[in-house]
Amino acid sequence: MVKYSIKDLEKYSGIKAHTIRIWEQRYNLLVPKRTATNIRYYDADQLRFLLNVSLLIENGYKISQISKYSEDQFNQELKTVIGEEKLEFLDQHVNVAINELVLAMLDLDERRFEKVLGSSLLIRTFEKTLTDIMYPFLKRIGAMWRTGEVSTAQEHFIYQLIRQKIIVAIDGLMMPPNNAEKYLLFLPMSEFNDLLILLFTYLLKNRGKQCIYLGADIPFKDLQKVTEITKPDVLFTFVKAPAAKIDTQAYVYELSEKFTEKRILITGNPYFMEELEYPKNVQLVSEVDDLIDLLED
Template sequence: MAKSESFSIRQIIELTGISEFTLRGWETRYKAFKPKRTSTGRRIYSLQDLQKARLLQALLDKGYKIGNIAKLNLADLEKILPQQEVLSSMPTPPNKHLKYISEIMDLAHLFKWDEISEQLQKKRRNTKSESLIADILTPLAGQMGQLVAEGQLSVGQEHILSALIKEQLVLARGESRTSNSKSRLVMTTPEGDLHDMGISFAASLSKLEGLKTLFLGPSTPKKDLCETCIRYNASHLLISNTISEKEGAKESLFSYINFLDRNLPTHIVFLLAGRNSMQIDLNLKREINTFSTIEEFHTYLKDLP
Protein backbone atom coordinates (compact mmCIF):
# COMPACT_ATOMS: atom_id res chain seq x y z
CA MET A 1 0.00 0.00 0.00
CA ALA A 2 1.71 3.21 -1.12
CA LYS A 3 2.30 6.02 1.33
CA SER A 4 0.56 8.44 -1.04
CA GLU A 5 -2.72 6.52 -0.95
CA SER A 6 -5.79 8.49 0.08
CA PHE A 7 -9.25 7.38 1.11
CA SER A 8 -12.77 8.76 1.11
CA ILE A 9 -14.83 8.54 4.29
CA ARG A 10 -16.84 5.70 2.72
CA GLN A 11 -13.65 3.73 2.08
CA ILE A 12 -12.51 4.28 5.68
CA ILE A 13 -15.88 2.95 6.89
CA GLU A 14 -15.61 -0.16 4.68
CA LEU A 15 -12.01 -0.88 5.69
CA THR A 16 -12.47 -0.42 9.44
CA GLY A 17 -16.14 -1.18 10.14
CA ILE A 18 -16.40 2.10 12.06
CA SER A 19 -19.59 4.07 11.42
CA GLU A 20 -19.59 7.45 9.71
CA PHE A 21 -21.15 9.05 12.80
CA THR A 22 -18.34 7.72 14.99
CA LEU A 23 -15.59 8.85 12.61
CA ARG A 24 -17.05 12.34 12.39
CA GLY A 25 -17.35 12.44 16.17
CA TRP A 26 -13.71 11.47 16.63
CA GLU A 27 -12.74 14.16 14.15
CA THR A 28 -14.90 17.08 15.29
CA ARG A 29 -15.15 16.44 19.02
CA TYR A 30 -11.79 14.82 19.80
CA LYS A 31 -9.62 16.13 16.91
CA ALA A 32 -8.38 12.63 16.12
CA PHE A 33 -8.03 13.41 12.39
CA LYS A 34 -7.43 16.45 10.21
CA PRO A 35 -8.45 15.22 6.75
CA LYS A 36 -7.79 17.32 3.70
CA ARG A 37 -10.71 18.60 1.65
CA THR A 38 -11.37 18.54 -2.07
CA SER A 39 -12.56 21.65 -3.90
CA THR A 40 -16.12 20.43 -3.30
CA GLY A 41 -15.57 19.95 0.44
CA ARG A 42 -15.26 16.14 0.50
CA ARG A 43 -12.96 14.73 3.16
CA ILE A 44 -9.81 12.92 2.02
CA TYR A 45 -8.09 10.68 4.58
CA SER A 46 -4.47 9.52 4.49
CA LEU A 47 -3.01 6.06 5.02
CA GLN A 48 -1.93 7.24 8.48
CA ASP A 49 -5.54 8.21 9.24
CA LEU A 50 -6.68 4.72 8.27
CA GLN A 51 -4.04 3.09 10.48
CA LYS A 52 -4.92 5.41 13.37
CA ALA A 53 -8.63 4.61 13.07
CA ARG A 54 -7.85 0.88 13.31
CA LEU A 55 -5.66 1.40 16.37
CA LEU A 56 -8.22 3.62 18.10
CA GLN A 57 -10.91 1.00 17.58
CA ALA A 58 -8.64 -1.78 18.86
CA LEU A 59 -7.86 0.24 22.01
CA LEU A 60 -11.53 1.06 22.59
CA ASP A 61 -12.24 -2.68 22.44
CA LYS A 62 -9.67 -3.06 25.24
CA GLY A 63 -11.49 -0.55 27.44
CA TYR A 64 -9.66 2.71 26.70
CA LYS A 65 -11.64 5.97 26.53
CA ILE A 66 -11.60 7.83 23.24
CA GLY A 67 -11.02 11.17 24.98
CA ASN A 68 -7.75 9.90 26.42
CA ILE A 69 -6.24 8.52 23.21
CA ALA A 70 -7.77 10.42 20.27
CA LYS A 71 -5.01 13.05 20.00
CA LEU A 72 -2.11 10.59 20.25
CA ASN A 73 -0.04 9.95 17.14
CA LEU A 74 0.49 6.55 15.52
CA ALA A 75 3.78 5.88 17.32
CA ASP A 76 2.26 6.55 20.73
CA LEU A 77 -0.81 4.42 19.98
CA GLU A 78 1.39 1.51 18.90
CA LYS A 79 3.30 1.74 22.19
CA ILE A 80 0.03 1.31 24.08
CA LEU A 81 -1.17 -1.63 22.01
CA PRO A 82 1.24 -4.61 21.93
CA GLN A 83 2.51 -5.46 18.47
CA GLN A 84 0.67 -8.77 18.27
CA GLU A 85 -2.59 -6.91 18.99
CA VAL A 86 -1.77 -4.32 16.32
CA LEU A 87 -1.58 -7.19 13.82
CA SER A 88 -4.78 -8.80 15.09
CA SER A 89 -6.63 -5.47 14.78
CA MET A 90 -6.35 -5.55 10.99
CA PRO A 91 -9.89 -5.63 9.60
CA THR A 92 -11.76 -8.75 8.63
CA PRO A 93 -13.65 -8.70 5.32
CA PRO A 94 -16.32 -5.99 5.55
CA ASN A 95 -19.73 -7.06 6.81
CA LYS A 96 -22.01 -6.65 3.80
CA HIS A 97 -24.61 -5.21 6.15
CA LEU A 98 -22.39 -2.42 7.55
CA LYS A 99 -24.10 0.25 5.46
CA TYR A 100 -27.50 -0.87 6.72
CA ILE A 101 -26.31 -0.89 10.35
CA SER A 102 -24.82 2.59 9.95
CA GLU A 103 -28.11 3.84 8.54
CA ILE A 104 -29.99 2.43 11.54
CA MET A 105 -27.58 4.15 13.93
CA ASP A 106 -27.96 7.43 12.05
CA LEU A 107 -31.75 7.16 12.53
CA ALA A 108 -31.21 6.45 16.23
CA HIS A 109 -29.20 9.65 16.61
CA LEU A 110 -32.11 11.50 15.03
CA PHE A 111 -34.66 9.80 17.34
CA LYS A 112 -36.52 8.33 14.36
CA TRP A 113 -37.77 5.26 16.20
CA ASP A 114 -40.75 4.53 13.94
CA GLU A 115 -38.48 4.45 10.91
CA ILE A 116 -36.07 2.11 12.69
CA SER A 117 -38.92 -0.21 13.63
CA GLU A 118 -40.16 -0.29 10.03
CA GLN A 119 -36.66 -0.92 8.69
CA LEU A 120 -36.03 -3.78 11.12
CA GLN A 121 -39.43 -5.33 10.41
CA LYS A 122 -38.72 -5.25 6.67
CA LYS A 123 -35.26 -6.74 7.16
CA ARG A 124 -36.65 -9.54 9.34
CA ARG A 125 -39.28 -10.48 6.77
CA ASN A 126 -36.63 -10.76 4.05
CA THR A 127 -33.83 -12.43 6.02
CA LYS A 128 -33.46 -15.87 7.55
CA SER A 129 -33.62 -15.66 11.33
CA GLU A 130 -30.10 -16.96 11.97
CA SER A 131 -28.65 -14.45 9.52
CA LEU A 132 -30.79 -11.66 10.97
CA ILE A 133 -29.36 -12.33 14.44
CA ALA A 134 -25.74 -12.96 13.39
CA ASP A 135 -25.34 -10.35 10.65
CA ILE A 136 -27.74 -7.58 11.65
CA LEU A 137 -28.91 -7.55 15.25
CA THR A 138 -25.68 -8.68 16.93
CA PRO A 139 -23.40 -6.08 15.26
CA LEU A 140 -26.14 -3.47 15.71
CA ALA A 141 -26.22 -4.13 19.45
CA GLY A 142 -22.41 -4.02 19.54
CA GLN A 143 -22.34 -0.69 17.73
CA MET A 144 -24.94 0.66 20.14
CA GLY A 145 -22.89 -0.38 23.17
CA GLN A 146 -19.76 1.18 21.73
CA LEU A 147 -21.46 4.53 21.11
CA VAL A 148 -22.96 4.57 24.61
CA ALA A 149 -19.50 3.92 26.08
CA GLU A 150 -18.11 6.79 24.03
CA GLY A 151 -20.87 9.13 25.16
CA GLN A 152 -22.24 9.51 21.63
CA LEU A 153 -25.55 7.79 22.40
CA SER A 154 -27.62 8.55 25.49
CA VAL A 155 -28.90 5.96 27.92
CA GLY A 156 -32.43 6.83 26.83
CA GLN A 157 -31.58 6.21 23.19
CA GLU A 158 -29.93 2.93 24.19
CA HIS A 159 -33.05 1.76 26.03
CA ILE A 160 -35.34 2.49 23.08
CA LEU A 161 -33.05 0.89 20.51
CA SER A 162 -32.52 -2.12 22.80
CA ALA A 163 -36.29 -2.57 23.04
CA LEU A 164 -36.59 -2.51 19.24
CA ILE A 165 -33.80 -5.08 18.88
CA LYS A 166 -35.40 -7.35 21.49
CA GLU A 167 -38.74 -7.07 19.70
CA GLN A 168 -37.15 -8.48 16.55
CA LEU A 169 -35.48 -11.25 18.54
CA VAL A 170 -38.84 -12.31 19.96
CA LEU A 171 -40.46 -12.22 16.52
CA ALA A 172 -37.59 -14.22 15.04
CA ARG A 173 -38.30 -16.97 17.57
CA GLY A 174 -41.57 -17.57 15.74
CA GLU A 175 -39.56 -19.53 13.18
CA SER A 176 -38.37 -22.00 15.83
CA ARG A 177 -38.46 -25.65 14.91
CA THR A 178 -40.66 -28.14 16.77
CA SER A 179 -38.55 -29.32 19.66
CA ASN A 180 -37.65 -32.97 20.16
CA SER A 181 -34.53 -31.99 22.08
CA LYS A 182 -33.44 -33.65 25.30
CA SER A 183 -31.64 -30.46 26.35
CA ARG A 184 -33.52 -28.02 28.58
CA LEU A 185 -31.90 -24.61 29.00
CA VAL A 186 -32.59 -21.97 31.65
CA MET A 187 -31.22 -18.45 31.08
CA THR A 188 -30.89 -15.43 33.36
CA THR A 189 -28.51 -12.91 34.98
CA PRO A 190 -27.50 -12.73 38.68
CA GLU A 191 -29.62 -10.67 41.06
CA GLY A 192 -28.92 -6.98 40.54
CA ASP A 193 -27.66 -7.38 36.97
CA LEU A 194 -30.35 -5.90 34.74
CA HIS A 195 -28.44 -6.27 31.46
CA ASP A 196 -30.42 -8.91 29.60
CA MET A 197 -29.44 -8.23 25.98
CA GLY A 198 -26.99 -11.13 25.95
CA ILE A 199 -29.48 -13.70 27.22
CA SER A 200 -32.12 -12.31 24.86
CA PHE A 201 -29.85 -13.20 21.93
CA ALA A 202 -29.01 -16.54 23.54
CA ALA A 203 -32.67 -17.47 24.06
CA SER A 204 -33.57 -16.68 20.46
CA LEU A 205 -30.70 -18.75 19.08
CA SER A 206 -31.52 -21.63 21.43
CA LYS A 207 -35.14 -21.71 20.30
CA LEU A 208 -34.14 -21.49 16.65
CA GLU A 209 -31.99 -24.59 17.20
CA GLY A 210 -35.08 -26.41 18.45
CA LEU A 211 -33.94 -26.58 22.09
CA LYS A 212 -36.36 -26.33 25.02
CA THR A 213 -35.58 -22.93 26.51
CA LEU A 214 -36.81 -21.09 29.59
CA PHE A 215 -35.92 -17.39 29.44
CA LEU A 216 -36.25 -15.90 32.93
CA GLY A 217 -35.16 -12.38 32.09
CA PRO A 218 -32.61 -10.53 34.23
CA SER A 219 -31.84 -10.38 37.96
CA THR A 220 -33.03 -13.73 39.34
CA PRO A 221 -32.39 -14.38 43.08
CA LYS A 222 -30.24 -17.48 43.54
CA LYS A 223 -32.75 -19.40 45.67
CA ASP A 224 -35.53 -18.81 43.16
CA LEU A 225 -33.20 -19.84 40.34
CA CYS A 226 -32.38 -23.13 42.06
CA GLU A 227 -36.06 -23.95 42.52
CA THR A 228 -36.84 -23.05 38.90
CA CYS A 229 -34.03 -25.20 37.49
CA ILE A 230 -35.12 -28.20 39.54
CA ARG A 231 -38.80 -27.86 38.68
CA TYR A 232 -38.00 -27.33 34.98
CA ASN A 233 -35.66 -30.32 35.02
CA ALA A 234 -32.95 -28.18 33.46
CA SER A 235 -29.97 -29.77 31.75
CA HIS A 236 -28.11 -26.47 31.25
CA LEU A 237 -28.07 -23.12 33.06
CA LEU A 238 -26.80 -20.03 31.27
CA ILE A 239 -25.70 -17.15 33.51
CA SER A 240 -24.70 -13.91 31.78
CA ASN A 241 -22.99 -11.40 34.07
CA THR A 242 -21.74 -7.99 32.98
CA ILE A 243 -21.47 -6.05 36.25
CA SER A 244 -19.61 -6.41 39.55
CA GLU A 245 -20.77 -5.72 43.10
CA LYS A 246 -19.40 -2.18 42.83
CA GLU A 247 -21.50 -1.66 39.72
CA GLY A 248 -24.76 -2.88 41.27
CA ALA A 249 -24.73 -6.68 41.55
CA LYS A 250 -26.14 -7.93 44.87
CA GLU A 251 -23.11 -10.17 45.45
CA SER A 252 -19.99 -11.38 43.67
CA LEU A 253 -20.42 -13.76 40.76
CA PHE A 254 -18.11 -16.19 42.57
CA SER A 255 -20.47 -16.33 45.56
CA TYR A 256 -23.59 -16.56 43.37
CA ILE A 257 -22.22 -19.42 41.24
CA ASN A 258 -20.90 -21.36 44.21
CA PHE A 259 -24.32 -21.22 45.89
CA LEU A 260 -25.89 -22.63 42.72
CA ASP A 261 -23.22 -25.32 42.55
CA ARG A 262 -23.95 -26.46 46.12
CA ASN A 263 -27.72 -26.53 45.67
CA LEU A 264 -28.33 -27.83 42.15
CA PRO A 265 -28.06 -31.41 40.84
CA THR A 266 -24.60 -32.10 39.44
CA HIS A 267 -25.93 -33.12 36.02
CA ILE A 268 -26.87 -29.49 35.26
CA VAL A 269 -24.15 -27.96 33.08
CA PHE A 270 -23.23 -24.35 33.90
CA LEU A 271 -22.76 -21.96 30.96
CA LEU A 272 -21.18 -18.59 31.71
CA ALA A 273 -21.07 -15.50 29.52
CA GLY A 274 -20.68 -11.75 29.87
CA ARG A 275 -17.81 -9.42 30.73
CA ASN A 276 -17.68 -10.19 34.45
CA SER A 277 -17.71 -13.96 33.95
CA MET A 278 -14.35 -13.81 32.18
CA GLN A 279 -12.61 -12.68 35.38
CA ILE A 280 -13.33 -15.46 37.87
CA ASP A 281 -11.64 -18.79 38.52
CA LEU A 282 -14.08 -21.52 39.53
CA ASN A 283 -13.52 -25.06 40.73
CA LEU A 284 -16.96 -26.67 40.58
CA LYS A 285 -18.26 -30.21 40.94
CA ARG A 286 -19.88 -30.13 37.48
CA GLU A 287 -19.19 -29.35 33.84
CA ILE A 288 -18.80 -25.64 33.17
CA ASN A 289 -18.33 -23.79 29.86
CA THR A 290 -17.48 -20.12 29.37
CA PHE A 291 -18.26 -18.12 26.21
CA SER A 292 -16.71 -14.83 25.16
CA THR A 293 -18.92 -14.28 22.08
CA ILE A 294 -22.45 -15.09 20.99
CA GLU A 295 -20.94 -16.94 18.02
CA GLU A 296 -19.13 -19.34 20.38
CA PHE A 297 -22.37 -19.96 22.24
CA HIS A 298 -24.29 -20.61 19.02
CA THR A 299 -21.69 -23.15 17.91
CA TYR A 300 -22.06 -24.91 21.27
CA LEU A 301 -25.85 -25.04 20.87
CA LYS A 302 -25.58 -26.83 17.53
CA ASP A 303 -23.95 -29.84 19.22
CA LEU A 304 -26.53 -30.27 22.00
CA PRO A 305 -28.79 -33.34 21.79
Protein backbone atom coordinates in the same frame (compact mmCIF):
# COMPACT_ATOMS: atom_id res chain seq x y z
CA MET B 1 -24.55 18.07 24.53
CA VAL B 2 -22.35 15.04 23.91
CA LYS B 3 -18.88 15.86 22.61
CA TYR B 4 -17.00 13.49 20.30
CA SER B 5 -13.25 13.40 19.76
CA ILE B 6 -11.77 12.57 16.37
CA LYS B 7 -10.95 9.12 17.76
CA ASP B 8 -14.65 8.67 18.53
CA LEU B 9 -15.47 9.53 14.91
CA GLU B 10 -12.91 6.98 13.76
CA LYS B 11 -14.37 4.30 16.04
CA TYR B 12 -17.99 4.77 14.98
CA SER B 13 -17.51 5.52 11.29
CA GLY B 14 -14.61 3.21 10.48
CA ILE B 15 -12.81 6.14 8.83
CA LYS B 16 -9.27 6.73 10.10
CA ALA B 17 -8.65 9.90 12.09
CA HIS B 18 -5.81 10.78 9.70
CA THR B 19 -8.22 10.54 6.76
CA ILE B 20 -10.82 12.70 8.52
CA ARG B 21 -8.20 15.41 9.10
CA ILE B 22 -7.19 15.33 5.43
CA TRP B 23 -10.84 15.68 4.41
CA GLU B 24 -11.19 18.65 6.76
CA GLN B 25 -8.16 20.39 5.30
CA ARG B 26 -8.64 19.51 1.65
CA TYR B 27 -12.42 19.52 1.28
CA ASN B 28 -13.64 21.43 4.35
CA LEU B 29 -15.85 18.42 5.01
CA LEU B 30 -16.12 18.97 8.77
CA VAL B 31 -15.32 22.00 10.87
CA PRO B 32 -14.50 20.90 14.42
CA LYS B 33 -15.85 22.92 17.28
CA ARG B 34 -13.65 24.03 20.17
CA THR B 35 -14.10 24.16 23.91
CA ALA B 36 -13.29 27.21 26.00
CA THR B 37 -9.82 25.71 26.44
CA ASN B 38 -9.41 25.29 22.66
CA ILE B 39 -9.86 21.50 22.57
CA ARG B 40 -11.32 20.19 19.31
CA TYR B 41 -14.58 18.25 19.41
CA TYR B 42 -17.53 17.24 17.21
CA ASP B 43 -21.24 17.13 17.96
CA ALA B 44 -23.94 14.53 17.23
CA ASP B 45 -24.94 16.16 13.92
CA GLN B 46 -21.37 15.93 12.69
CA LEU B 47 -21.17 12.28 13.72
CA ARG B 48 -24.38 11.53 11.83
CA PHE B 49 -23.05 13.39 8.80
CA LEU B 50 -19.81 11.38 8.83
CA LEU B 51 -21.70 8.09 9.17
CA ASN B 52 -23.71 9.06 6.11
CA VAL B 53 -20.53 10.00 4.25
CA SER B 54 -19.19 6.56 5.14
CA LEU B 55 -22.36 5.02 3.74
CA LEU B 56 -21.92 6.83 0.41
CA ILE B 57 -18.26 5.87 0.17
CA GLU B 58 -19.15 2.24 0.84
CA ASN B 59 -21.41 2.53 -2.21
CA GLY B 60 -18.61 3.74 -4.48
CA TYR B 61 -18.89 7.52 -4.16
CA LYS B 62 -15.70 9.62 -4.11
CA ILE B 63 -15.02 12.07 -1.31
CA SER B 64 -14.17 14.77 -3.87
CA GLN B 65 -17.64 14.25 -5.31
CA ILE B 66 -19.42 14.16 -1.95
CA SER B 67 -17.73 17.35 -0.73
CA LYS B 68 -19.30 19.33 -3.60
CA TYR B 69 -22.88 18.31 -2.87
CA SER B 70 -25.35 20.78 -1.50
CA GLU B 71 -27.37 19.60 1.48
CA ASP B 72 -30.29 18.69 -0.79
CA GLN B 73 -28.04 16.79 -3.20
CA PHE B 74 -26.38 14.96 -0.33
CA ASN B 75 -29.73 13.88 1.10
CA GLN B 76 -30.98 12.80 -2.32
CA GLU B 77 -27.93 10.58 -2.85
CA LEU B 78 -28.51 9.05 0.57
CA LYS B 79 -32.11 8.24 -0.37
CA THR B 80 -30.87 6.61 -3.55
CA VAL B 81 -28.32 4.51 -1.68
CA ILE B 82 -30.68 3.25 1.01
CA GLY B 83 -33.64 2.94 -1.36
CA GLU B 84 -35.20 -0.41 -2.06
CA GLU B 85 -33.31 -0.78 -5.32
CA LYS B 86 -30.12 -1.04 -3.25
CA LEU B 87 -31.27 -3.62 -0.73
CA GLU B 88 -28.92 -6.30 -2.01
CA PHE B 89 -25.98 -4.09 -1.08
CA LEU B 90 -26.56 -4.74 2.60
CA ASP B 91 -25.68 -8.40 2.09
CA GLN B 92 -22.16 -7.43 1.07
CA HIS B 93 -21.56 -4.60 3.52
CA VAL B 94 -22.91 -5.34 6.97
CA ASN B 95 -21.24 -2.21 8.36
CA VAL B 96 -23.59 -0.10 6.27
CA ALA B 97 -26.60 -1.64 8.01
CA ILE B 98 -24.97 -1.21 11.42
CA ASN B 99 -24.25 2.45 10.70
CA GLU B 100 -27.86 2.93 9.69
CA LEU B 101 -28.98 1.40 12.99
CA VAL B 102 -26.68 3.77 14.87
CA LEU B 103 -28.36 6.68 13.11
CA ALA B 104 -31.82 5.27 13.84
CA MET B 105 -30.89 5.07 17.51
CA LEU B 106 -29.41 8.57 17.69
CA ASP B 107 -32.42 10.09 15.89
CA LEU B 108 -35.00 7.89 17.66
CA ASP B 109 -36.15 6.98 14.16
CA GLU B 110 -38.31 3.83 14.14
CA ARG B 111 -38.93 4.04 10.39
CA ARG B 112 -35.20 3.88 9.70
CA PHE B 113 -34.87 0.89 12.02
CA GLU B 114 -37.73 -0.93 10.28
CA LYS B 115 -36.21 -0.24 6.88
CA VAL B 116 -32.83 -1.69 7.83
CA LEU B 117 -34.47 -4.74 9.40
CA GLY B 118 -36.82 -5.27 6.45
CA SER B 119 -33.94 -4.92 3.99
CA SER B 120 -31.91 -7.54 5.81
CA LEU B 121 -34.81 -9.99 6.08
CA LEU B 122 -35.26 -9.91 2.32
CA ILE B 123 -31.82 -11.43 1.87
CA ARG B 124 -31.14 -13.19 5.21
CA THR B 125 -32.90 -15.43 7.67
CA PHE B 126 -33.96 -13.86 10.96
CA GLU B 127 -31.16 -15.73 12.72
CA LYS B 128 -28.51 -14.37 10.31
CA THR B 129 -29.93 -10.89 10.82
CA LEU B 130 -29.50 -11.36 14.57
CA THR B 131 -25.99 -12.78 14.42
CA ASP B 132 -24.55 -10.72 11.55
CA ILE B 133 -26.16 -7.33 12.18
CA MET B 134 -28.00 -7.02 15.50
CA TYR B 135 -25.35 -8.67 17.68
CA PRO B 136 -22.45 -6.51 16.38
CA PHE B 137 -24.73 -3.49 16.66
CA LEU B 138 -25.48 -4.29 20.31
CA LYS B 139 -21.76 -4.49 21.00
CA ARG B 140 -21.29 -1.07 19.45
CA ILE B 141 -24.11 0.35 21.58
CA GLY B 142 -22.35 -1.00 24.66
CA ALA B 143 -19.18 0.88 23.75
CA MET B 144 -21.10 4.07 23.01
CA TRP B 145 -23.11 3.94 26.22
CA ARG B 146 -20.07 3.36 28.45
CA THR B 147 -18.34 6.44 27.09
CA GLY B 148 -21.46 8.62 27.18
CA GLU B 149 -22.00 8.92 23.42
CA VAL B 150 -25.54 7.58 23.67
CA SER B 151 -28.17 8.47 26.25
CA THR B 152 -30.11 5.96 28.32
CA ALA B 153 -33.28 7.00 26.48
CA GLN B 154 -31.72 6.33 23.06
CA GLU B 155 -30.40 2.99 24.25
CA HIS B 156 -33.78 1.96 25.66
CA PHE B 157 -35.56 3.09 22.49
CA ILE B 158 -33.54 0.83 20.22
CA TYR B 159 -33.41 -2.05 22.72
CA GLN B 160 -37.20 -2.16 22.94
CA LEU B 161 -37.56 -2.23 19.16
CA ILE B 162 -35.14 -5.14 18.87
CA ARG B 163 -36.64 -6.89 21.89
CA GLN B 164 -40.13 -6.78 20.38
CA LYS B 165 -38.86 -8.37 17.15
CA ILE B 166 -37.07 -11.18 18.98
CA ILE B 167 -40.08 -12.00 21.16
CA VAL B 168 -42.35 -12.19 18.13
CA ALA B 169 -39.82 -14.41 16.35
CA ILE B 170 -39.55 -16.74 19.37
CA ASP B 171 -43.33 -17.05 19.52
CA GLY B 172 -43.32 -18.08 15.86
CA LEU B 173 -41.00 -21.06 16.38
CA MET B 174 -42.30 -24.61 16.68
CA MET B 175 -42.57 -26.19 20.12
CA PRO B 176 -39.59 -28.53 20.65
CA PRO B 177 -40.14 -32.20 21.53
CA ASN B 178 -40.39 -33.21 25.21
CA ASN B 179 -37.11 -35.13 25.06
CA ALA B 180 -35.11 -32.21 23.66
CA GLU B 181 -32.25 -30.77 25.69
CA LYS B 182 -33.63 -28.28 28.22
CA TYR B 183 -32.13 -24.84 28.95
CA LEU B 184 -33.04 -22.60 31.87
CA LEU B 185 -32.26 -18.97 30.98
CA PHE B 186 -32.24 -16.14 33.53
CA LEU B 187 -30.61 -12.95 34.73
CA PRO B 188 -29.28 -12.72 38.30
CA MET B 189 -30.39 -10.21 40.90
CA SER B 190 -29.90 -6.57 39.80
CA GLU B 191 -29.58 -7.55 36.13
CA PHE B 192 -32.42 -6.07 34.07
CA ASN B 193 -31.25 -5.90 30.44
CA ASP B 194 -32.46 -9.19 29.00
CA LEU B 195 -31.94 -8.44 25.30
CA LEU B 196 -28.87 -10.62 24.78
CA ILE B 197 -30.30 -13.55 26.72
CA LEU B 198 -33.45 -13.29 24.58
CA LEU B 199 -31.25 -13.44 21.48
CA PHE B 200 -29.64 -16.62 22.82
CA THR B 201 -33.09 -18.02 23.62
CA TYR B 202 -34.06 -17.61 19.97
CA LEU B 203 -30.87 -19.35 18.79
CA LEU B 204 -31.50 -22.27 21.13
CA LYS B 205 -35.19 -22.71 20.36
CA ASN B 206 -34.54 -22.34 16.64
CA ARG B 207 -32.34 -25.45 16.98
CA GLY B 208 -35.04 -27.47 18.70
CA LYS B 209 -33.96 -26.92 22.32
CA GLN B 210 -36.46 -26.55 25.14
CA CYS B 211 -36.15 -23.12 26.72
CA ILE B 212 -37.46 -21.99 30.09
CA TYR B 213 -36.98 -18.24 30.20
CA LEU B 214 -37.28 -16.67 33.66
CA GLY B 215 -36.36 -13.11 32.73
CA ALA B 216 -34.50 -10.53 34.80
CA ASP B 217 -33.58 -10.01 38.46
CA ILE B 218 -33.98 -13.64 39.65
CA PRO B 219 -33.11 -14.28 43.34
CA PHE B 220 -30.81 -17.27 43.86
CA LYS B 221 -33.27 -19.12 46.11
CA ASP B 222 -35.95 -18.83 43.41
CA LEU B 223 -33.50 -20.13 40.84
CA GLN B 224 -32.89 -23.19 43.03
CA LYS B 225 -36.64 -23.87 43.38
CA VAL B 226 -37.25 -23.55 39.63
CA THR B 227 -34.33 -25.84 38.88
CA GLU B 228 -35.72 -28.49 41.23
CA ILE B 229 -39.11 -28.30 39.51
CA THR B 230 -38.07 -28.09 35.85
CA LYS B 231 -34.87 -30.20 35.97
CA PRO B 232 -33.01 -28.42 33.12
CA ASP B 233 -29.91 -29.89 31.51
CA VAL B 234 -28.22 -26.49 31.19
CA LEU B 235 -28.38 -23.20 33.09
CA PHE B 236 -27.62 -20.11 31.01
CA THR B 237 -27.09 -16.66 32.53
CA PHE B 238 -25.80 -13.22 31.68
CA VAL B 239 -23.82 -10.92 33.98
CA LYS B 240 -23.17 -7.38 32.82
CA ALA B 241 -24.17 -4.87 35.49
CA PRO B 242 -21.20 -2.92 36.86
CA ALA B 243 -20.47 -5.41 39.62
CA ALA B 244 -16.95 -5.85 40.92
CA LYS B 245 -14.85 -8.62 39.44
CA ILE B 246 -14.64 -10.31 42.84
CA ASP B 247 -18.46 -10.36 43.18
CA THR B 248 -18.87 -11.92 39.74
CA GLN B 249 -16.26 -14.55 40.56
CA ALA B 250 -18.13 -15.38 43.77
CA TYR B 251 -21.37 -15.76 41.80
CA VAL B 252 -19.69 -18.15 39.36
CA TYR B 253 -18.47 -20.30 42.26
CA GLU B 254 -21.89 -20.25 43.90
CA LEU B 255 -23.59 -21.42 40.70
CA SER B 256 -21.05 -24.20 40.30
CA GLU B 257 -21.39 -25.40 43.90
CA LYS B 258 -25.20 -25.26 44.10
CA PHE B 259 -25.75 -26.92 40.72
CA THR B 260 -22.92 -29.44 40.61
CA GLU B 261 -24.81 -31.81 38.31
CA LYS B 262 -25.75 -29.11 35.80
CA ARG B 263 -23.88 -27.67 32.90
CA ILE B 264 -23.70 -23.89 33.28
CA LEU B 265 -23.14 -21.38 30.49
CA ILE B 266 -22.35 -17.77 31.34
CA THR B 267 -21.82 -14.66 29.27
CA GLY B 268 -21.42 -11.03 30.22
CA ASN B 269 -19.08 -8.12 30.80
CA PRO B 270 -16.22 -8.52 28.29
CA TYR B 271 -13.82 -6.46 30.41
CA PHE B 272 -13.14 -9.13 32.99
CA MET B 273 -15.16 -12.27 32.21
CA GLU B 274 -12.20 -13.93 30.49
CA GLU B 275 -10.03 -13.23 33.54
CA LEU B 276 -12.26 -15.24 35.89
CA GLU B 277 -11.73 -18.82 36.95
CA TYR B 278 -14.37 -21.29 35.78
CA PRO B 279 -15.03 -24.62 37.50
CA LYS B 280 -15.42 -27.71 35.34
CA ASN B 281 -19.19 -27.43 35.03
CA VAL B 282 -19.14 -23.73 34.05
CA GLN B 283 -18.29 -22.51 30.58
CA LEU B 284 -17.84 -18.94 29.33
CA VAL B 285 -19.67 -17.94 26.14
CA SER B 286 -17.76 -14.85 24.99
CA GLU B 287 -19.43 -14.38 21.60
CA VAL B 288 -22.60 -15.48 19.85
CA ASP B 289 -20.49 -17.68 17.56
CA ASP B 290 -19.25 -19.58 20.64
CA LEU B 291 -22.81 -20.67 21.40
CA ILE B 292 -23.44 -21.65 17.78
CA ASP B 293 -20.26 -23.73 17.77
CA LEU B 294 -21.32 -25.44 21.00
CA LEU B 295 -24.71 -26.32 19.56
CA GLU B 296 -23.23 -27.66 16.36
CA ASP B 297 -20.59 -29.87 18.02
